[in-house]
Amino acid sequence: MLYREAGQFRTSYRADQRIFPIVQDRVAMGALLLVAFVAIPLWGNQYLLSALLIPCLILSLATLGLNILTGYAGQLSLGTAGFMAVGAFAAYGFQLRTPHVPLLVAFLLSGLCAAAVGTAFGLPSLRIKGLYLAVATLASQFFIEWLFTRVGWFSNDSSSGVINAQAMVIAGVPLDTPVRRYLLVLSVVSVLALAAKNLVRSRAGRAWMAVRDMDVAAEVIGIPMLRTKLSAFAISSFYCGVAGALWAFAHLRSVEPQEFDLTRSFQILTMVIIGGMGSVLGSFLGAGFIILLPLLLQSAMQGAFGNALRPGLEPNIEQFVFGSLIILFLILEPQGLARLWQVTKEKLRLWPFPH
Amino acid sequence: MQHLIQGTALALALALSAPARAQGTPVANEQFVPVPSYRVGPYAAAGTSVFGGFIDYMNFINVRDGGINGVKLTWEECETSYTVDKGLPCYEKLKGHPPTGASMFSFYSTAIVYAVLDRAGTDKVPLVTIVHGRTDASDGRVFPYVFPLMTNYWSQNTDIVKFIGMRSGGMDKLKGQKIVHLYLDVAYGKEPNEIFLKQAAMYGFEAKLVPVPPPGTDQQSQWLEIRQFAPDWVIVTGYGVMNPAMLKAAARANYPRDHVIGNFWTGSEEDTIPAGDAAVNYISSLINPAGTDFKIIQDIQKVLYDKGLGNMTDKSRIGSVLYNRGIMTGIITVEAIRTAQGKYGKKPLTGEQTRWGLENLNLDDKRIAQLGATGLIQPLKVTCADHEGGGAVKFQQWDGKKWKIISDWIQPDRKLVRDMVEASAAKYAAEKGITPRDCSKGG
Numbered sequence: 001m002l003y004r005e006a007g008q009f010r011t012s013y014r015a016d017q018r019i020f021p022i023v024q025d026r027v028a029m030g031a032l033l034l035v036a037f038v039a040i041p042l043w044g045n046q047y048l049l050s051a052l053l054i055p056c057l058i059l060s061l062a063t064l065g066l067n068i069l070t071g072y073a074g075q076l077s078l079g080t081a082g083f084m085a086v087g088a089f090a091a092y093g094f095q096l097r098t099p100h101v102p103l104l105v106a107f108l109l110s111g112l113c114a115a116a117v118g119t120a121f122g123l124p125s126l127r128i129k130g131l132y133l134a135v136a137t138l139a140s141q142f143f144i145e146w147l148f149t150r151v152g153w154f155s156n157d158s159s160s161g162v163i164n165a166q167a168m169v170i171a172g173v174p175l176d177t178p179v180r181r182y183l184l185v186l187s188v189v190s191v192l193a194l195a196a197k198n199l200v201r202s203r204a205g206r207a208w209m210a211v212r213d214m215d216v217a218a219e220v221i222g223i224p225m226l227r228t229k230l231s232a233f234a235i236s237s238f239y240c241g242v243a244g245a246l247w248a249f250a251h252l253r254s255v256e257p258q259e260f261d262l263t264r265s266f267q268i269l270t271m272v273i274i275g276g277m278g279s280v281l282g283s284f285l286g287a288g289f290i291i292l293l294p295l296l297l298q299s300a301m302q303g304a305f306g307n308a309l310r311p312g313l314e315p316n317i318e319q320f321v322f323g324s325l326i327i328l329f330l331i332l333e334p335q336g337l338a339r340l341w342q343v344t345k346e347k348l349r350l351w352p353f354p355h
Numbered sequence: 356m357q358h359l360i361q362g363t364a365l366a367l368a369l370a371l372s373a374p375a376r377a378q379g380t381p382v383a384n385e386q387f388v389p390v391p392s393y394r395v396g397p398y399a400a401a402g403t404s405v406f407g408g409f410i411d412y413m414n415f416i417n418v419r420d421g422g423i424n425g426v427k428l429t430w431e432e433c434e435t436s437y438t439v440d441k442g443l444p445c446y447e448k449l450k451g452h453p454p455t456g457a458s459m460f461s462f463y464s465t466a467i468v469y470a471v472l473d474r475a476g477t478d479k480v481p482l483v484t485i486v487h488g489r490t491d492a493s494d495g496r497v498f499p500y501v502f503p504l505m506t507n508y509w510s511q512n513t514d515i516v517k518f519i520g521m522r523s524g525g526m527d528k529l530k531g532q533k534i535v536h537l538y539l540d541v542a543y544g545k546e547p548n549e550i551f552l553k554q555a556a557m558y559g560f561e562a563k564l565v566p567v568p569p570p571g572t573d574q575q576s577q578w579l580e581i582r583q584f585a586p587d588w589v590i591v592t593g594y595g596v597m598n599p600a601m602l603k604a605a606a607r608a609n610y611p612r613d614h615v616i617g618n619f620w621t622g623s624e625e626d627t628i629p630a631g632d633a634a635v636n637y638i639s640s641l642i643n644p645a646g647t648d649f650k651i652i653q654d655i656q657k658v659l660y661d662k663g664l665g666n667m668t669d670k671s672r673i674g675s676v677l678y679n680r681g682i683m684t685g686i687i688t689v690e691a692i693r694t695a696q697g698k699y700g701k702k703p704l705t706g707e708q709t710r711w712g713l714e715n716l717n718l719d720d721k722r723i724a725q726l727g728a729t730g731l732i733q734p735l736k737v738t739c740a741d742h743e744g745g746g747a748v749k750f751q752q753w754d755g756k757k758w759k760i761i762s763d764w765i766q767p768d769r770k771l772v773r774d775m776v777e778a779s780a781a782k783y784a785a786e787k788g789i790t791p792r793d794c795s796k797g798g
Contacts, residue, residue: 050474051447055440096786149540149566156786159549159779160489160542162469164786176477252439254469256542258569259439295444298434311410311666312394312403315434319395 003348019197036186041179049178050251052292057182057189058246060287063271064196064280065239070269071278072200073232074212075125079118079137080240081264082144086114087241088163088248088255089154095166096156103170103249107188111241117144118237125229129215141265148257155257162256165249181250188246192239197280199235208232209278274329276336285337289329294322386423386692386703388413389449389457390432391442393464397570398437398595400625401677403667405463406432408681409688410666415655416689418664423693424701435467437595442467450480455703458692459483459502459713461684465543468501473787475500480706481713483691485684486511486619486642490546493773494780495714495742496791502713502742504687504735505642508546508618509775510746510767512590515616515640516554517765518750519588530559535581537574537601538592540566547592547618550775557771571597578608591617598626599634606633613638619748623676627753635755640748643683643731645758647674650727651682676758683732690726691716714739733764739794746772 003024010016020026040053066080090110094101101109121140125133148154148161155163168175168184175181199205207228210218219225248255267290275286297318305314333340347354390410393402413428422428431452433445442462450457459481462468468488475482476499484492484503492501506514519534520526536551538544548564555562563584565577571593581589589610593601598621605615613636617626622639647653652674659665660673667673695704695712704712718735735744747764784791 046451047444047447051444055443149545160545162542164473164783166786167788252443252470253473256466256469258466258541261569291440294441302431310668311407311432312399312668314432315395315436318434 003345003351005349017201019201033190037183041183044179044182046178049182052295054178054182054185054251055247056287056291057185058243058251059268059271059291060284061189061192061246062240062243062268063275063287064193064283065236065243066268067272067275067278067280067283068196068200068208068239069232069236070272071276071282072205072212073208073229073236074215075122075229075232076130076134077137077233077236078134078262078265078269079121079140079144080268081260081262082141083114083118083237083240084244084247084264085144085148085257085260086117086237087111087244088260089148089257090114090241091245091249092156092163092165093154099166103168107242107245107249110245111238114241114244115234115238118240119230119234122230122233122237125233126226138262141262145257145261160256162254163248165253165255168249175250185246185250188242192242193280193284196239200278200280204228204231212278270326274326274336276338279336279338281341282336282338285341289337293325294318297321383454384422384426384703385429385454386426386458387449387452387455388428388430388688389445389452389460390430391435391445391449391460391462391467392432393435393437395434396436396438398464401595401620401623402437402463403669404623404625404672404675404677405681405684407667407672408678409461409684410681411655411659412651412682412685413689414664414666415658416685419654419658423689424696426692426696426701426703428689435462435464437464437466439466439470443470446471446474450478450706455705456480457706458704458709459688459706461485461688463487465489465546466541469542472498472501478706479710481710483684483687483713485680485687487543491776491779491783493741493743493776494791495738495740496794497780497784497789498742499714499792500710502737504713504737504742504744505683505733506619506746506748506767507743507772507776508592509550509772510743510769511618511640511748512547512550513554513768513772514746514748514765515590515618516551516558517768518616518640518762520558521762521765523587526558532560532588533563533584533586534560535563535565535584535586535589536592537565537567537577537581537589539571539594539597540568543594543620544592547590550772551590553771553775567593567597567601569597570595572600574600574604578604578610581610582608587614589615591615591621593617593621593626599629602627602630602633602637606630612636613752616640616750622751622758624672624758625675625677627758632755634753637753638750638761639753639758641676641751641758641760642733642745642748643676643679644749644751644760645674645676645679649679649729649731651686651731652679654727655682679731682728686718686726686728686732687713687716687735690718690722713737714742716744739792 005022069075069077087110090113091106094106094109124136155161175184207223210223211228271286271290274289276282301314390406392406417428435442435445457480461483465487468484482501485505488503490507490509492498492503493507520529552562565580567574567577615637617639619640619642622641627634672678691712692709694716695709699708714737716737720734723729733745733747737744746767749760749764750762751758752761
């Protein structure tokens with residue numbers, strides 16, 4: 001009823017090509033942005049900002065990066081965390097060795113560094129596919145982690161390999177409170193998400209999807225394999241790199257290379273799968289599911305049982321419930337949460353008179 | 356319908372008034388202590404013992420004394436799984452807990468300590484990092500809110516090298532020896548490397564660093580490397596499942612176990628019992644011995660476990676090295692709060708106030724005896740500049756059934772450690788733009 005689009009006519013190509021062709025969607029998106037940019041900074045507490053939203057948004061960005069590569073271009077990668085590490089250490093390096101470079105430019109450059117590394121490790125994708133490619137990218141994951149652990153130059157010869165992110169200042173404003181850091185993360189993520197959404201609707205995005213669906217056919221119709229696959233690797237790694245830089249600067253501020261280990265890569269891959277392959281919205285839903293749900297479960301368990309249970313039972317039950325939920329969601333909707341949302345939307349459009 | 360509206364209105368009014376009522380009542384006479392424990396994952400065996408002992412001690416103080424000078428201790432557990440991803444939300448969730456916020460955090464995870472280091476200073480919440488965390492935080496001028504009490508990785512490394520020197524018949528005998536540092540390849544494991552290499556140059560022994568990728572269950576290639584190098588001694592910085600795997604791999608490589616020296620996180624029953632015969636004669640350093648002979652442990656068993664109030668489900672682990680480390684953490688937490696109460700009054704204190712208590716903590720032999728912890732902990736005196744306090748360790752050997760103490764407290768090379776701590780802290784301060792406190796001004 002609320003979601004009825006009767007009377008909304010698209011009379012120009014411009015109107016037809018909008019990201020949100022339905023008025024209600026535009027209103028909802030506007031409201032969401034308003035809440036995110038105004039209401040949450042005004043009324044959100046520190047826990048919400050620095051423990052939930054900041055990590056969730058940053059990992060959404062990394063998930064978005066992997067989704068471009070795996071979901072849109074069909075190249076399976078297990079090197080996501082490695083590319084994040086490149087971004088984090090590059091941003092640290094730029095701030096350390098070229099302090100006059102503004103922070104946002106340093107982030108951009110660190111994203112480009114990650115893109116370069118990603119392109120290099122994407123080269124095998126021209127010869128191998130599927131699981132074999134995943135194994136090749138696995139090598140990048142181990143190599144990058146090893147590099148930052150072993151070569152002292154990257155961490156400014158820190159004895160334990162830990163880097164301490166420098167204080168963030170943008171145009172003279174120090175980003176030293178959770179609210180300011182949240183706004184930085186939110187702005188970066190919003191801009192990059194919008195760019196991604198437009199990218200996947202463009203010629204480049206269609207080329208990626210053609211390669212994903214059948215690369216031989218794509219090549220036959222004249223899509224250059226080299227450029228398409230490597231551009232997917234480059235752009236995906238760029239997103240991951242910026243996410244890594246944000247992770248180091250806006251979230252943790254002291255990072256060891258092991259923060260970006262294989263577990264992180266798997267976590268992000270899980271987010272892509274749970275959220276929905278080949279969906280920008282899915283990247284956010286997936287990250288939210290994996291990051292927020294365990295914390296919500298924790299609070300729920302605490303509320304329900306307090307200290308009544310045998311010590312140690314609660315966290316084990318949490319893991320059990322969380323694992324079951326993942327399996328449940330994948331059985332109910334193998335194509336991810338984004339698909340679930342799409343189905344709900346279809347139903348809402350017809351409600352209350354489904355045919 | 357009428358009822359429904361009235362009911363809803365009533366519920367709403369109640370819900371809205373609840374926080375208001377809470378504000379009206381006087382602040383509860385309670386001191387909140389967060390317990391960021393880990394009871395699942397590869398480090399759970401250690402976590403359940405350490406945090407079990409910690410909770411037992413606080414509960415014991417509540418049951419026996421009714422709290423600290425009448426202020427009852429309260430706590431809430433939060434599962435960190437030894438990961439930053441979960442540990443950080445735990446910190447954010449518990450730091451502002453009523454009535455006066457978190458007294459102090461003991462994470463027992465170096466990675467989490469690194470992640471919250473910056474925040475703790477801003478939020479004015481002390482981090483107690485007993486034998487873990489960031490070593491150069493021992494410089495209290497740069498890290499006012501971090502307390503790596505008892506000893507740090509660098510002091511301990513000098514202790515171990517000194518012990519090796521004693522075993523070899525003098526420090527000059529170290530010359531020409533070969534020593535391997537086998538470590539878990541994370542920030543924690545890498546902490547001792549710098550001082551280890553420095554000491555190698557000082558004493559003329561040949562050093563080799565052998566990293567083990569986490570979690571460390573597979574060490575075949577590492578021990579192959581060690582066998583080829585044929586070292587005189589192997590120093591191990593391990594944790595959790597890495598340790599029994601290390602002992603088994605050493606046995607397979609036929610390396611004499613009495614030349615393998617673990618650090619204080621590599622020497623507990625949780626490490627040796629799973630390794631079975633492979634662990635016999637293995638040596639490790641310790642900052643607190645195992646055993647239930649201490650008066651405090653026996654009191655806890657009487658006051659808590661006889662009444663079914665204890666936290667440990669597996670009672671055989673009471674008195675283990677890690678359980679006793681939890682007791683030690685409890686003692687330091689409680690005594691720091693007690694010290695701070697001496698200055699700020701017998702009421703719930705904020706993190707800023709307990710920080711003063713930690714910085715002025717002085718546990719001498721007399722006080723330790725009063726606490727019933729003689730032999731369990733070493734004397735500890737914290738100052739504004741020195742946030743480490745002690746620095747000594749003992750050594751113990753596993754006889755197949757239990758740990759036997761084989762040395763007295765061995766003092767570290769204080770000068771070497773302190774110089775390195777200050778240099779490293781100064782570098783950190785420069786990177787972060789911190790001006791170190793002037794400790795001569797008191798405060």
